[in-house]
Amino acid sequence: MDRPPDVPSPLEVRYTDDPRVVLHAATEDYTAHVTPLTWRSGRLSLAMAYWAFASAVAYMVTAAALVAAVGTRDTLIGAGLTVVVAGGFSYVLSGYAARTGLSMAMLSRRLFGASGAVLAPLLLCATTVYLYVLEAAIIAAALRHYFGAIDIKIWYLVVVLVNIPLALGGVRRWLDKFSGFLLPFYAAGMVAAVVVAAVKYDVPDSWLTQGASIPQSVSGPGWLYAFSVYTAFWVGSMLAVDFGRFGKPRDQRFNGVVAFGPVLYTIGILFNGLAAIFIVATVPLDGPLSGVSVVIALMGLMGVSGLLLVIVTQVRINTGNLYAASTNLELFGMQAFRVKAQRGWWLAAIGVIAYLLMLTDVLSYLLTALAWQGILIVAWTGLAVAHIALHRGEMPESRPGRLQRFGPGLISWLAASGIGIAMHQEGGGFGRTWAPIFSLVLSFAFYAAATRTPWKVVVDRPHDPRDEVDDIWAARVKCHVCDLSYVAVEMDRDPSVPGLPTICSACASTNSAYLRACRRSPSLVEVRPVPEAG
Secondary structure, X not given: OOOOOOOOOOOOEEOOXXXXXXXXXXXXXXXXXXXXXXXXXXXXXXXXXXXXXXXXXXXXXXXXXHHHHHOHHHHHHHHHHHHHHHHHHHHHHHHHHHHHOOOHHHHHHHHHOOOHHHHHHHHHHHHHHHHHHHHHHHHHHHHXXXXXXXXXXXXXXXXXXXXXXXXXXXXXXHHHHHHHHHHHHHHHHHHHHHHHHHHHOOOOOOOOOOOOOOOOOOOOOHHHHHHHHHHHHOHHHHHHHHHHOOEOHHHXXXXXXXXXXXXXXXXXXXXXXXXXXHHHHHOOOOOOOOHHHHHHHHHHHHOHHHXXXXXXXXXXXXXXXXXXXXXXXXXXXXXXXXXXXXHHHHHHXXXXXXXXXXXXXOHHHHHHHHHHHHHHHXXXXXXXXXXXXXXXXXXXXXXXXXXXXXXXHHHHHHHHXXXXXXXXXXXXXXXXXXXXXXXXXXXXXXXXHHOOOOOOOEEOOOOOHHHHOOOOOXXXXXXXXXXXXXXXXXXXXXXXXXXXXXXXXXXXHHOHHHHHHHOOOOOEOOOOOOOOOO
């Protein structure tokens, strides 16, 4: 007898990884899937991969610029506050990612709805591309300064062509080893730069106590302004989710403190900042303070060793930036245009975009764009932390066919971000000081209020594969579209096909027939608790 079309066919279940999926994951890292427990990294491996983001000339220039604006004391207080607050948020977010296996884009589906979430990977992609452009332009200028008058456009191209292949590998198979190998050279180089500067030049007695030389119009204490400026680096909140999903649940405390949280921010913000404050106060700069003038000072101080330090610093963080940009552009392409392609193609597209940006007068608009994106990211952080606090013990629903297209979290995020951007643009010193802080508080408050409204995001549909297996983390279920098996927690039934066969998260995101069938007659309920990983 034929099976009725609305009666689900039996699941095809296995309890070992599909070898084809594992081979694919070597470069794709389960970008569009829940990360299974078998694809998690050890403590040291994950720290080495993520600490690629600890080295950046941008940290150094920001610290030196803040000293000129508010003085050393307030700069260091603002940096210390950033270590505590941003490090604390990254601790929470990375632990959540380890427990759930979700990427930033998949978490954003629960916050913003299946269609509204398309903005989150686009934001992270744009931010990491812009940061890559800033850092890559600096290394190109350093190479031109050292080797002579080859057209800067050629050096831009050389830097991009060298960087792109280095970002092809995944976190577990390449980035952890590459970044870890370069870490000792970066640390030793920074210490050597400080020592050489102290030996070669007279160290000012006031380098730790100097006041503002170019005071800024701020509203409130200088340290609060410094803290607000440092929110530009809260992109680490989003990155902590994308990388935190590779952590083992039992390691979430260690990873939250060391790999993603306060220790990471201490190295990136405080260590780099103190080194920059000392070097800028001690070593004469060639022209006004900028990323280029700082690296030229390092090369003048240390010669070829200074050039190598700049290269190591830039290659480490740019590999991480390109990895994050390409994975999120891949997710944006899937969600916005229903396009599935290997990450390598998206990485090549990032390279082209970055090179074209370098050919423009990028700094004239890039800093404003980064300020806006910083406010958007701060608001996303507040929203995500609010969701975690208000939905403890739940595995968030991230399957696109079990979510409404748009959720109240999207309105909360856009409202908090819009207010913050308006304050930054029109509020003068008050706006520049308080805009990120207002956006953070408002996003948390708006989302908390939105959860009390009748507008619910989760769609309660029958025939959930999660209910059909004994262990949603151990069972792998075959997808009828790609014929690959993924962890059961991400699998859904496809109501557009007779027999309701199972479909994986990636195929569901690009399957219009599945999405239309899921949304014909939804019933809205709160998400049901399911076991977390580990």
